[in-house]
Amino acid sequence: MPNPTIYDVAKAAGVGVGTVSRVLNNSSRVSPETQTRVLSAIRELGFRRSKVARQLSTGIQHRNIGVILPNITHPSFVERLRGMQLALGDQDNDYNLVLYSVSEPDRYHEQLLAIVEQAAVDGLLIATLTVSNEQRDLLTQAGIPFVTLSDACSDGLNCISPDNRHGGYMATEHLLELGHRRIAYVGDEFQNDYGFPTSELRYEGYLAALKDYDAPYRSDYVRLGVHGEEMAHRLTEQLLAAPELPTAIFAMSDIQAVGCILAIRAAGLRVPEDISVIGFDDVQLSRYIGLTTVRQHLERSGYLGAQLLIDLLTTPDNVVPRQLPPLELIVRGTTQRYSELM
Amino acid sequence: MPNPTIYDVAKAAGVGVGTVSRVLNNSSRVSPETQTRVLSAIRELGFRRSKVARQLSTGIQHRNIGVILPNITHPSFVERLRGMQLALGDQDNDYNLVLYSVSEPDRYHEQLLAIVEQAAVDGLLIATLTVSNEQRDLLTQAGIPFVTLSDACSDGLNCISPDNRHGGYMATEHLLELGHRRIAYVGDEFQNDYGFPTSELRYEGYLAALKDYDAPYRSDYVRLGVHGEEMAHRLTEQLLAAPELPTAIFAMSDIQAVGCILAIRAAGLRVPEDISVIGFDDVQLSRYIGLTTVRQHLERSGYLGAQLLIDLLTTPDNVVPRQLPPLELIVRGTTQRYSELM
């Protein structure tokens, strides 16, 4: 018997279904003999009570909020996750957080389909990944409200996003004001498999700042590659092989900034004495290592995103808009004034 | 109407329930007029189809695995989580990971009760938190198999755990072999609200190593406090205020090691030149900052725990035991040989 039900158990034990249910919930009194009979029938048949049937029958509502994110590895997601948990904790309604980590970009859509098909969640928090029109329609059609924590707040989707362009500007401006002129950019490739434009936006800010400050733009100072510390390490090595070294690097994320710093040190140079490095995000790690960066309130964005979604779920026609605090420049120890003397 | 059902929608639209269902799933053909009638009825009533009823009816099984952990903040949980995701990804059966973050210890039991009551999960992965006998019975009674990723593998529970005592020994031994004799221990209080004995176990290893190497034990070199970087910082300040400074510190976790290092630097001393520091865990962060530590394969333990649970869920009578790889000493840059000259 593949999936025995309480009816099977009842039959096997020679009792009624009500009795089986009573044993299962050890509610009211069941005579000891009966109880053991039922229990052994359960064991023999390998019975497992259906979660779903139980929920339907008892009418217990517990809403699931799904979180889709590219990969649990990255610290920035941890921060956002923490914020979400916080928001869900506020509501002591029972919202459960269900994690969907998209390890490979091409499985993203497939996973989304499965989520919809399974009716696994009541609402969705989509971090960093972009939502295509097709996907938007899919979710709307299925009646699953969603909030994106992304960098492309397009077409009136519910979305929590920092101003990446401005953040890129801020970071670069900081370096410029310290007197740097040869500033490199290390970031993700603009066209990545997950489809998010973060790197390009921050790069645009970088460009704009260079322009405003009449600093030269040099294409060989722009190094792009897949996200991660190691790639940043390698990109920095390339930068260091150039005839004229940059005096500062703007890395589009803190993790990449770490890669840059490690590469610089490995080359026998010092940070910030020889080369200044600024990151982006302000993850926990950055405080520990004293990285200068742009704080984008990741935890808060998770918090606000979850709140927004809860609004959407509970009072769809009274959704209060949420505002992310402005980006902040956090100056720590990896940037310093540029002096010709050096 | 609080919770309109498809019957309400059908009535309002003047159609049968079958038709409503067809519209909902846009399956087979429904005439355009009918469709719009149904759709507007849905909108007016604020109908949301019940996830649970749908699942019961379609017979779609998707198992939920709950993860209970003290607090999402801590990097070590992220690593374990990653391992769990990995294991769940192997099975491309649909196992969903549901997160329960216990922010306050006293809410732990309450949350556990809610999980059981709600029948929210099919199995449970309990990280770090300990399971009392009462709780064990509760879960067994409810037919929820569970695996603990804890430090107290007692009474034949399914459990993945490193040998913390031995790990404490290894860390201390490393310092001793570098010639250190004045070795401090910074860790959690032995009796913490979450009930896990990690700190005490590692401390025991510390003691044993001191003894084996005939190094003096000094109670003022043992500093305990609530887990976290900040507390470790403060404890280290106390250590530095002592008349005779320790030459090395064994911190029971990497995060605490960071606190130690920061405190040492803040006091104008250098790591490892003045004081060596060794941590425990080998979280990602540690690689970045070059921390010497004991690797406990956190990701792997999450992975194995999830696998074990899946076994329990699918083939309860054929559970293959999982073995964690042995602890490894990872020597990086925060420890060095002690020389009297200094």
Place this chain on the structure above:
DNA sequence: TTTAATCGTGGAAGCGGTTCCACGCAGAAT
């Protein structure tokens, strides 16, 4: 002894969907 209360139990109804079968009706084929 009669009546009432209690206990253990069986089983129908219901939770809110989906699905399949049956039916009416329009248009095509005979």
Place this chain on the structure above:
DNA sequence: ATTCTGCGTGGAACCGCTTCCACGATTAAA
């Protein structure tokens, strides 16, 4: 005119559990 086909539709049955009501058998109270 009759039969056939297919489309759009209604609604019963079912998914697997809980729960409540009913009922017979004890036991206690009157």
